[in-house]
Each structure stands twice: as C-alpha cells, then as structure tokens.
Amino acid sequence: MAYVSLILGRVGKAVIVLLAILVFNFFLIHAAPGDPAAVMAGEAGATDQQFLDDLRERFGLDQPLPVQLWRYMSGVLQLDFGYSYRQQMPVLDLILERLPATLLLTGAAFCISLLFGIIAGALAAMRAKRPSGSIIMGLALLFYATPLYWVAMMAVLVFSVTLDWLPAYGYSTVGADYTGLAHVGDVAVHLILPALTLGLFFMAVYTRMTRTSMLSVSQQDFVKTARAKGLAPGVIQRRHILRNALLPIITLAGLQAGQMVGGAVLTETVFAWPGIGRLMYEALMQRDYNLLLGIFFFCALLVILFNMLTDVIYRLADPRIKQGAT
Amino acid sequence: MNFFKRFAQNRGALVGLVILGLVVLLALLAPFLYPDSPWRMVQRPFLAPGEVSGFWLGTDVMGRDVAAGLAHGAWVSLLIGLISTVVALAIGVPLGALAGYFGGKVDDALMRFTEFFQTIPNFALAIVLVAIMEPSTFSIVLAIAIVSWPPVARLVRGEFLSIKHREYVEAARLVGQTHRDIIIKQILPNTLSPVIVLASLMVATAILLESSLSFLGLGDPDTMSWGYMIGAARTVMRQAWWLSVIPGVAILLTVLALNLVGEGLDDALNPQLARAR
Numbered sequence: 001m002a003y004v005s006l007i008l009g010r011v012g013k014a015v016i017v018l019l020a021i022l023v024f025n026f027f028l029i030h031a032a033p034g035d036p037a038a039v040m041a042g043e044a045g046a047t048d049q050q051f052l053d054d055l056r057e058r059f060g061l062d063q064p065l066p067v068q069l070w071r072y073m074s075g076v077l078q079l080d081f082g083y084s085y086r087q088q089m090p091v092l093d094l095i096l097e098r099l100p101a102t103l104l105l106t107g108a109a110f111c112i113s114l115l116f117g118i119i120a121g122a123l124a125a126m127r128a129k130r131p132s133g134s135i136i137m138g139l140a141l142l143f144y145a146t147p148l149y150w151v152a153m154m155a156v157l158v159f160s161v162t163l164d165w166l167p168a169y170g171y172s173t174v175g176a177d178y179t180g181l182a183h184v185g186d187v188a189v190h191l192i193l194p195a196l197t198l199g200l201f202f203m204a205v206y207t208r209m210t211r212t213s214m215l216s217v218s219q220q221d222f223v224k225t226a227r228a229k230g231l232a233p234g235v236i237q238r239r240h241i242l243r244n245a246l247l248p249i250i251t252l253a254g255l256q257a258g259q260m261v262g263g264a265v266l267t268e269t270v271f272a273w274p275g276i277g278r279l280m281y282e283a284l285m286q287r288d289y290n291l292l293l294g295i296f297f298f299c300a301l302l303v304i305l306f307n308m309l310t311d312v313i314y315r316l317a318d319p320r321i322k323q324g325a326t
Numbered sequence: 327m328n329f330f331k332r333f334a335q336n337r338g339a340l341v342g343l344v345i346l347g348l349v350v351l352l353a354l355l356a357p358f359l360y361p362d363s364p365w366r367m368v369q370r371p372f373l374a375p376g377e378v379s380g381f382w383l384g385t386d387v388m389g390r391d392v393a394a395g396l397a398h399g400a401w402v403s404l405l406i407g408l409i410s411t412v413v414a415l416a417i418g419v420p421l422g423a424l425a426g427y428f429g430g431k432v433d434d435a436l437m438r439f440t441e442f443f444q445t446i447p448n449f450a451l452a453i454v455l456v457a458i459m460e461p462s463t464f465s466i467v468l469a470i471a472i473v474s475w476p477p478v479a480r481l482v483r484g485e486f487l488s489i490k491h492r493e494y495v496e497a498a499r500l501v502g503q504t505h506r507d508i509i510i511k512q513i514l515p516n517t518l519s520p521v522i523v524l525a526s527l528m529v530a531t532a533i534l535l536e537s538s539l540s541f542l543g544l545g546d547p548d549t550m551s552w553g554y555m556i557g558a559a560r561t562v563m564r565q566a567w568w569l570s571v572i573p574g575v576a577i578l579l580t581v582l583a584l585n586l587v588g589e590g591l592d593d594a595l596n597p598q599l600a601r602a603r
Contacts, residue, residue, distance in 0.1 A: 145582035262449025
C-alpha cells in the first residue's frame with residue numbers, strides 16, 4: 001500500500017511538471033519572432049494576407065491568449081502535437097518513428113557509462129595512493145573536459161576514416177536489407193561508436209562520483225569494525241564499501257539521464273543516427289518550431305520517466321528510506 | 327598556511343592556471359595579432375598547417391585563417407563563459423538565499439521552482455531557448471544562465487540553512503538588524519568560498535555549452551567561435567582533419583584548465599575538506 005501511494009505521489013508530481021512544461025512551451029511559441037501563423041505561412045511558402053488571416057482563424061490565433069492556451073493544452077492531452085509543415089507529417093508520428101533509435105542509443109550509452117564508470121571509480125578509490133589510481137582520475141578529468149561532439153568526430157576520424165574498422169554513420173548498412181540476426185549484428189556494429197562516444201563523458205562523471213563516494217564510506221565506523229574483525233581488505237572493499245557507495249550513485253545517475261538525452265542531439269547529429277536528437281537538429285535547421293517544441297516535451301517526458309524509475313529502484317535497493325520521508 | 331600556498335600545493339591547479347593564462351593572453355591579444363576580421367578570406371582554402379608561411383594553422387573551407395579564428399574564438403568563449411556564469415549567479419544566489427533564510431513556504435515554493443528547472447533536460451532547453459530567441463550573444467548568454475542557475479540556488483540554500491542559526495547571526499538579529507542586512511552583511515559573505523569554487527566549474531560548463539550550441543549552428547552569426555569552426559569542418563573531416571582537431575583541442579585545454587583551477591580553489595578555500603580526502 002505504501003508503495004502504491006508513493007508511486008501515485010510521484011506520478012502526480014510528474015504530471016504537474018509536464019503541465020508546467022506545456023505552459024512554458026506555449027509561451028515560447030508566442031515569444032518566437034512573428035506569430036505562429038506567420039511562421040506556418042512561411043513554412044508553407046505562402047505570403048498573402050488572406051491566407052494569413054485564414055490560418056489565424058483556423059488555428060484560433062485571433063482568440064484571447066487563455067483560450068489559445070486551453071486549446072493547445074487540450075490538443076496535447078489528445079496527443080495532438082501539431083503538424084510539421086516542413087516534413088508534411090504530424091509531429092507525434094515523426095517523433096514516435098524516431099524514438100526507438102534514441103532509446104537504443106541512450107540506453108546503451110547509459111549502461112556502458114554506468115558499468116565502466118563504477119569499475120573505474122572503484123579501482124581508483126582502492127588505489128587512491130598509487131599511480132594507477134591517479135592515471136584513472138587523470139583520464140576521467142580529461143574526458144570530463146572534452147566536448148561530446150568533438151570526441152564523436154575524432155572517433156570517426158580514427159576508427160572509420162583511418163582504420164576503417166567501424167561504420168561512420170547511420171543506423172544500418174544502406175541497401176543491405178539484412179533480416180533476423182544479421183540485422184541485429186549490423187545495427188550493433190553501427191551502435192558501437194555513437195554509444196561509446198556518448199557514454200564517455202558520463203563514464204567520467206560516474207568514475208569521479210564512485211571514487212568520492214567510496215572514499216567517504218570507507219571513513220565510516222562499520223568499515224572500521226569490519227577491519228577490526230580481520231576481514232580481508234578485498235572483501236571489505238567489495239561487500240562493505242562498494243555496496244554502500246553505490247546508493248547515492250543511483251540517484252545521481254537518474255539526474256544525469258537528462259543530460260544524456262541532450263547529449264544525444266550532438267551524437268546523433270555527428271553520426272546521422274536516426275533518432276529524435278537528429279530530428280531536433282533538422283527541426284532547428286528548418287526553424288520548425290512545432291516539431292522542436294514537441295521533441296522538447298518528449299525529452300522532458302523521458303527524463304521524468306527515468307527519474308521515477310531510478311527513484312523506485314533506489315527505494316527497493318535501500319529499505320532504510322522510509323516512504324513519505326521526502 | 328595562506329591561500330596561495332595551499333593553491334600552489336595542488337600541481338594540477340598550477341598547470342591549469344598557466345594554460346588558462348595563455349588562453350586569456352591569446353584572447354586579449356587577438357585584436358592586435360589578427361586585426362582583420364577572422365571571417366575574411368585571406369588565402370587559398372584547405373591549406374594544411376605550415377603549408378604556406380604566415381598561416382601556421384592552415385586555412386579553412388573558405389580560405390579563412392584558422393589561427394585568426396582560434397584567437398578571436400578564445401575571446402568569445404571566455405567572455406560568454408564568464409558573463410553567463412555571472413548572470414546564473416545573479417539568479418541563483420538570491421533565490422537560494424531567500425529560500426534558505428526564510429524557510430517554510432518561501433523555501434517550498436522556491437525549491438519547487440528550482441526542481442522544475444532541474445528536471446528539464448539542460449541542453450535541450452538551451453537549444454529551444456536560443457532557437458526561439460534567434461541566435462545572438464545575448465540569447466546564448468541568457469539561455470546558458472537559465473539552464474545553469476539551479477545548482478547555485480541549491481548550494482546557497484544549503485549554506486544559509488547551516489549558517490542561519492549560528493550565534494553571530496542570532497546576535498545580529500538581537501541587536502535589531504533588518505533581514506536584508508543579516509542576509510547580505512552577515513550570512514552571504516560566509517557562503518562565498520563554495521560559491522567561488524562552483525562558479526569556476528560553471529565557467530567551464532558554460533564554455534562547453536556555448537561551443538555545443540555553435541556547433542549546431544546556433545552561435546551568434548557575427549562572432550567567430552570554436553564550436554562554429556568545428557561544426558563547419560564536420561563535412562570536410564576526411565579532407566581536412568586539422569580544421570576540426572585544432573579548435574577541439576583549444577576547447578579541451580580551456581575547459582580542462584578551468585576544472586583544474588576549480589579543484590585547486592576548492593583545496594585552497596576549504597582546507598578541512600581537502601585534508602579529509
């Protein structure tokens with residue numbers, strides 16, 4: 001029962017945030033230079049006044065602002081995100097078509113960065129006073145300072161252009177029409193560079209977090225007790241320190257997920273990965289505001305869903321957290 | 327030990343300071359070294375570094391001098407990084423101070439507001455803001471500030487919460503100082519050191535954000551920036567690797583230097599923490 005009310009509370013909070021984002025979106029559309037009708041007319045390639053007036057009337061742009069806001073919100077609640085005149089498709093269809101590729105990319109990058117980040121951070125904490133620990137932290141600092149899109153381009157330069165090991169762009173080999181396992185393998189090969197380069201920055205983040213967290217846990221009393229009991233140092237590191245150090249990382253990883261969706265815009269642009277990040281770049285290039293704001297809303301939705309997921313995982317992983325404590 | 331000695335004990339921070347000094351020097355000297363606009367075509371396009379004397383970093387797709395772009399871009403990166411951080415502090419510090427000092431409903435409302443901005447994906451929001459406001463130095467600075475103030479507000483709030491019940495604050499209250507005076511004269515000065523450390527790291531993040539926006543074509547069309555240079559070089563990566571490698575290394579070094587300096591400041595300003603680590 002407690003979990004149900006907890007989850008209901010989270011959902012309620014998420015709904016409020018999403019509604020706030022919709023209001024925010026609505027005012028952004030109105031802040032854009034030229035009213036939406038002018039933008040739409042521009043997109044449709046028409047300029048005469050009659051057409052503009054028709055558009056204003058058809059979309060209710062001659063109505064007072066609160067009425068327009070209501071229409072926009074109720075439209076979105078019926079899953080109507082407007083129409084992209086550039087792509088000649090409803091915004092929702094465009095986004096849903098591209099969403100799986102982004103989920104695959106960010107999911108893979110998230111797993112890679114979390115796994116290797118925790119391993120590297122744990123090693124760095126265990127070897128805090130040795131050169132190998134410093135080398136890991138030096139590398140983490142370096143990747144932390146590297147622009148995402150630039151790493152992606154350098155990876156293409158090295159692994160695709162120079163060494164010719166991996167494909168430089170796309171989701172699958174064009175015209176190959178693989179099926180079954182061959183298709184999965186083909187996509188996996190295309191996924192390696194984008195997922196690694198997107199994950200690299202976050203790997204650096206998790207490495208630093210894991211190390212700091214482990215070092216602070218290792219100062220606590222129960223670790224001294226374990227040492228006094230005569231447990232082997234390796235067992236203490238793995239069972240006592242690492243397990244407790246991982247808890248705050250779950251929360252922080254949830255917060256980082258939002259950054260990853262944003263980073264995907266850059267990665268997908270470099271690798272021509274057909275996800276919503278690439279779609280956002282296209283919308284930018286074409287000044288397609290309907291599409292841009294639709295994607296923005298979906299990015300926020302993804303982040304909120306992911307935050308809720310990590311929240312639940314956190315509470316399952318650490319029963320000490322009482323429901324309703326936050 | 328004084329501040330400078332503690333800072334100098336961190337060797338990485340010294341290296342960072344030297345690199346940062348060189349970048350600042352380059353930015354300041356740009357108008358004298360390369361008085362011409364970095365947008366001007368000065369030679370054949372696609373000259374490799376050192377191929378023609380006087381163009382030691384080569385030329386780009388339009389025959390513009392890469393070295394001139396690099397120097398002018400340094401100015402843009404540092405300026406936008408610095409100003410947007412100042413603006414973010416101007417938003418985050420007062421909000422955090424009010425939330426922490428007054429607590430209760432004020433705190434609740436302000437923290438909900440902060441959480442809202444923390445939930446929205448940073449980079450996506452920055453893209454949308456700049457696209458809607460039309461790319462310009464002003465819109466870029468504003469967008470970066472809007473996505474980077476929440477951590478400042480949270481930090482300042484936390485500091486205020488821990489300081490507001492100290493004896494000297496109670497004493498100030500007893501002698502009848504106004505809330506305004508207590509906030510500005512008593513508590514705020516004591517929150518400065520963690521805020522300075524955070525600010526130095528924020529400049530680094532802001533430079534990365536600015537370069538990412540310009541890479542996507544959302545830079546100010548009137549100013550040459552490192553991100554723009556890399557974005558423009560993307561399609562010709564196979565023919566001219568140096569066009570993307572050189573500005574990328576410049577961003578990497580600048581951001582790395584700022585992070586190192588930030589860590590050094592942290593050691594120097596929070597000595598107890600540094601020893602515990």
